[in-house]
Amino acid sequence: MERNPDMCKMFARNPFFESDLVVGTQWRIYYSWSVQIGPKCVDISFKNGTKEIVHRVWSDMNEYLEMQPNWDAAALLLNIGSSRHEVMLFTDQGPVGGFIGVPNIVRDGNIPPLRKSVSLIKFHMKLVESGRYLVVMDCQLGVASLSARSNVPVTLSDIITVAMELNLGEGHPACTVARDNEDPFIMKQYI
Structure with missing residues (x-):
């Protein structure tokens, strides 16, 4: 997938995102x-x-940001993997599911960035298949993921079908294990 500033605009057609879901x-x-x-x-x-x-x-990120988000528009905290990788999401104007993100680099425990050197990230999220799956996309880098609730079993063929319908280009399955003499199933694993 190429970096494309209009990617999220295309992806935001028929938006569907509810924080409560x-x-x-x-x-x-x-x-x-x-x-x-x-x-x-x-x-x-x-x-x-x-x-x-x-x-x-x-408190963690204020002095490191190139630009300040509208802190009053803070909506969600996204935790990735462990609780040490997080992004504060702020509601963005435009289609439902658009967010501006502040990656909390300080909390990651890496070397602190230089003052005013961290850029805001533009995200778009969309629930698909009546809320069964969640797509999260970094609009600047073109990095995207397709997720399902971890307590609901899904097959690899279900995931591939949904991924192809999204028409985001070639991607890669994750979190897969094949059972003997069966279709591959997505299995619970722990990092």
Whole structure:
């Protein structure tokens, strides 16, 4: 998938995203575009952007951001893998599911960035198949993932079918294990 600033505009046609349908649920990434996750499983989860969470992210990242988001528009906290990888999501104007993200690089525990050197990230999220699957896309890098609730079994053929219908180009299955003499099933694994 090439980097394309209009990618999220195309993807945002017929938007469908409800925060209530994603918060409090653990989602497992089963397919990705522009990044190979491999056979391991990566889970993502969302929390509502409470005042405490927003204040903590602001305290961690305020001085490192090139531009400040509208901190009052904080909507969700996205946790990726472990709780140390997080992105504060702010509602963006435009189609439903558009967000501006602040990656909390300080919380990752890596070397702190230079002052005013961290860019905001533009995200788009969409629930597909009546909310059964969640697509999360980084609009600048073109990195995207297809997830399903981690407690709901899905087959590899289901995932491939949905991924092809999204028409985002060639991607890569993740979190897969094949059973003997059966279609491959997506199995629960732990990183």
